[in-house]
Structure formats: C-alpha cells, structure tokens
C-alpha cells in the first residue's frame with residue numbers, strides 16, 4: 001500500500017495519453033508561488049490567466065494556466081492538515097484516468113441499468129455490497145426482501161446523504177407512500193392525522209450541538225421541524241432540561257447539548273451527544289405524540305467524537321415503547337377503486353448515523369478490537385456498535401433493528417479527488433419516488449438526476465487495493481499520529497512557555513489546539529472554531545483549530561507544522 005501519491009509506472013501500463021500525477025514527495029521542486037518550508041501560503045493562481053476570451057486560448061496559454069493551477073494544488077495538497085479529507089489517492093489516477101474519455105452517468109436507481117447505458121452501476125453495486133457487509137446490513141439488495149439494504153453512491157458528500165436521510169425519514173414518518181405499497185402512485189399521499197393525535201405525522205428532529213452544519217441546512221430545505229422550533233413555538237415555558245441556575249424555565253436549546261467537560265460546560269467536553277439530555281427531550285415530544293428523528297455522529301466535525309449509538313438506542317427504546325412509537329398503523333392514502341383507506345404498519349422513529357468520516361474506519365477499528373492478535377493491534381478503548389447490526393429486544397415486537405440509515409463521505413476516509421459518498425437504508429424504509437419518469441428507464445429513487453458514475457470507480461479501486469488489514473493499519477497510523485501530535489504540542493507548550501490548549505477526544509483522529517497566525521492557518525488549510533468558555537460571556541472567547549490525521553499525513557508533515565508553531569509570531573506574542 002502506498003501512502004502518498006508517488007507513482008511509479010507499472011510494467012505494461014505504457015499509455016502515452018495518460019500522464020501520471022506529479023509525485024507527492026519532499027523532493028518535489030518548488031512550484032511558482034509556492035513557499036516551501038516557510039509560513040507563507042502559496043498564492044492562488046492569477047485569475048487573469050483563467051479569463052476566457054471569445055476566441056478561447058491558444059495551447060500555450062491554456063497549458064500555462066493549467067500548470068499554474070496544478071502547482072497551486074500540489075502545494076496546497078502537500079500542506080493540507082485541517083480537514084478530514086485524505087489527499088492520498090493511491091495509484092487511482094493512473095489506472096482510472098482512462099475513464100475520463102467517457103461521459104459516465106449513473107442516472108436513476110443503482111439497481112436498474114436504465115436507459116443511459118454508459119454507466120458504472122455494476123461497480124456501484126459492488127461498492128454498496130461491500131459497505132452493506134461492513135455495516136451489518138442484509139445484502140444483496142432484493143426489492144422483494146424488506147430487510148435487505150438499499151442505497152446509492154452520492155454525487156455530493158455526506159451533506160447529500162444527510163439530506164436524503166432526513167427526506168427519507170420525513171416522508172416515512174409522516175405517512176407518505178412507500179416504494180413497496182401496492183397502490184403507490186406517482187404522487188405522494190400524506191397521511192391525515194388521526195382524531196386522537198394531531199402530531200401523529202409531525203416528526204421532530206434531534207441532533208447535537210456538535211453536528212455538522214449540513215443538518216441545519218437540511219432541516220431548513222426539507223421543512224422538517226426541530227425540537228427547538230416546535231418547543232419554542234408551542235411549549236415556550238416547558239423545556240424539560242435543567243437550566244442554568246436562575247433561569248426558570250430554561251430556553252429551548254437550538255440543538256441537543258453535548259456532554260459537558262471538566263469545566264461544567266460543553267466546550268471542553270468530548271463532543272459526544274449528552275444521552276441523558278437527549279432522552280429527556282425525546283421523552284417530552286414522544287409523550288406529545290410526535291414521531292422522532294435522531295441523527296448521531298460518528299466522527300463529529302470538529303472534535304472527531306463518536307456518539308455511542310448503541311447506548312442511545314438502549315436509552316431511547318423504552319421511551320419509544322412507552323409512547324407507542326415502535327409500531328403504528330399509518331393510513332397513507334385511499335384505494336382508488338374502493339375508496340377504502342390504505343394502511344401499513346410502520347415504526348414511528350428513525351435513527352440516522354452521520355458517519356461522514358467515522359463510518360469509513362469504525363468497522364476496521366471494531367475488527368481490530370475484536371481480534372487484536374489477528375490484526376496485530378489493540379486499539380485504545382473500543383468503539384461501540386453503530387450500524388444496522390444493532391438489534392434490541394422489545395416487550396411486544398420481538399427483536400428490533402434500531403438504525404434506519406447511514407451516510408458516509410467517500411473523499412474523507414477512503415479518498416477521492418472530489419466529493420462523493422454513500423447513503424444506505426433498508427428496502428422497508430424506501431419511499432416511493434415523487435415521479436416515475438419513463439425518460440431515464442430506471443426508478444428515480446436518488447436525490448440527483450444525473451449522478452457521478454466516476455465515483456463508484458474511485459471507491460471500488462480504493463477498496464480493491466486495500467485489504468481489511470490495510471484498513472486496520474490506516475486507522476492505527478491515524479490514531480498513533482494523533483497521540484504523537486498531542487504529546488508534541490504539550491512539549492512545545494513547556495519549551496516555549498506558551499499556552500496551546502491541546503486536546504484530543506479519546507479515540508478521535510483529530511487534535512485541536514489554539515489558533516495560530518492567519519499565515520499558518522492558510523499554509524496548512526486549518527479550519528477553526530470559536531468557543532465561549534462561559535456561555536454568553538464574550539470575554540471568554542477562544543479560537544481553536546484542528547488537525548485531522550488522515551492517511552496523507554505523516555510525521556514529517558507534523559514536525560514541519562510543529563516547527564512553524566514554535567516560531568509563530570501570533571502564538572509567541574501570547575507567551
């Protein structure tokens with residue numbers, strides 16, 4: 001397994017029309033505008049070089065413009081530390097470059113070839129089968145088996161996966177026709193609330209304050225109500241959480257609080273959802289008759305935290321049982337012939353796992369924890385179950401599978417040159433597409449119409465190149481590097497007499513610390529987050545950045561960053 005993009009041309013791959021990418025080594029000559037070894041960021045390429053005149057550009061100018069972009073990206077790629085995207089593409093660019101000659105489009109459902117034949121759906125299905133097995137879903141996909149998985153390769157990243165999950169859950173929970181309903185027509189029929197419960201088809205969404213901003217966007221776009229919105233509007237004085245002393249009753253928080261840290265506030269907590277607070281909030285809305293949608297994080301955006309999906313399921317199940325959310329009759333329409341109501345039995349809750357980063361490595365971490373001798377590594381602390389395999393006993397309905405959907409980004413853990421990912425659910429939750437266009441020759445079950453057919457090739461190639469053992473080694477390296485960086489930051493604090501606030505959530509592959517100068521932020525593509533140590537008190541504001549220990553990061557890069565931090569004027573000024 002090669003860790004960088006350094007490519008050697010394998011024998012028999014002598015294709016003159018495919019250029020291997022520039023090697024990612026320290027020996028790479030400095031590109032124009034690149035400031036290797038200094039804190040100065042490489043400049044963005046000159047916009048003038050990219051202006052498009054009516055007559056187009058001659059080859060010389062066109063190629064010079066492209067070279068300048070390549071030089072810029074190469075420099076930035078070598079220094080990317082602040083985002084959870086690997087820059088390691090393996091040899092994929094070389095082997096897959098040939099597919100750039102095709103217009104590939106995976107239009108429509110992945111399990112039907114459809115009318116647009118230049119597609120890679122056969123590869124897409126192989127990738128989905130791989131993740132279905134890793135995430136303990138029943139495969140292969142079988143439209144006649146409600147328990148089997150269904151999913152697709154996303155054209156966006158987990159933002160699309162989260163949005164699809166919310167859409168899927170909203171329609172399922174609000175009583176719209178399922179894909180399997182015999183009378184499902186081309187239009188949605190929303191269930192009318194029964195006389196006894198006006199909230200029966202009004203789902204409420206719960207997610208923690210450490211959740212990615214894509215969720216706030218998704219609820220907005222899809223018109224899903226959060227517990228905050230419903231609570232503030234309908235029950236302004238009834239928030240059941242314990243508020244700060246003196247605030248009686250407390251205001252509804254915008255999101256479910258995360259676990260508090262030693263300070264008693266959440267800024268220095270692990271970033272995991274506060275399961276007690278979640279349970280209290282869910283109980284309140286379940287008692288009012290609302291269906292419940294919960295999204296949990298596996299590798300949260302800033303702290304890399306893993307919500308304990310199993311613990312959440314165990315805590316919420318009795319609440320769901322108490323309030324009749326395990327199963328309910330849903331009238332989703334009327335039989336066009338008889339006018340009789342069409343009904344089915346559905347569960348009234350949905351647990352989604354936003355595994356944008358973590359769903360890529362968590363299965364391998366769990367494999368190593370279960371067989372340390374076999375994989376040659378004992379991870380520090382385990383990672384609880386998080387996937388479709390979580391099954392819990394109920395009093396009335398036997399064993400219940402708890403997780404309804406998972407989203408993962410392809411460009412984060414596996415690695416891809418552009419955003420992509422996976423959305424997965426089960427056939428029994430699939431909703432009927434809003435329209436059935438004959439035009440594409442396949443059911444329009446996905447979010448986008450035209451879909452990226454290149455991404456399945458990228459993901460497939462990555463999976464084919466890496467054994468389970470390789471993946472265990474990748475997550476092991478990431479965790480070891482995270483521990484190394486945290487240690488070195490502590491040492492740097494002592495050496496320089498500066499406060500860097502290093503912190504790492506146990507098991508996370510990210511380390512956070514004090515934000516350095518803008519030059520270093522730009523040089524290393526560091527993303528930042530502000531926190532208030534005391535909520536509401538501006539004087540306690542702190543700015544953090546973080547480093548994600550992706551497979552394209554090595555000790556040499558970290559040592560270069562540490563050397564930069566040791567000389568950083570902004571940090572030294574605060575010594």
Ligand SMILES: Cc1ncc(COP(=O)(O)O)c(C=O)c1O
Nearest residue numbers: 157158159212299300301356409
């Ligand atoms: C936890 C989490 N969810 C969702 C996303 C959005 O993923 P994408 O950038 O692939 O759309 C991210 C991105 O960082 C994330 O960290």
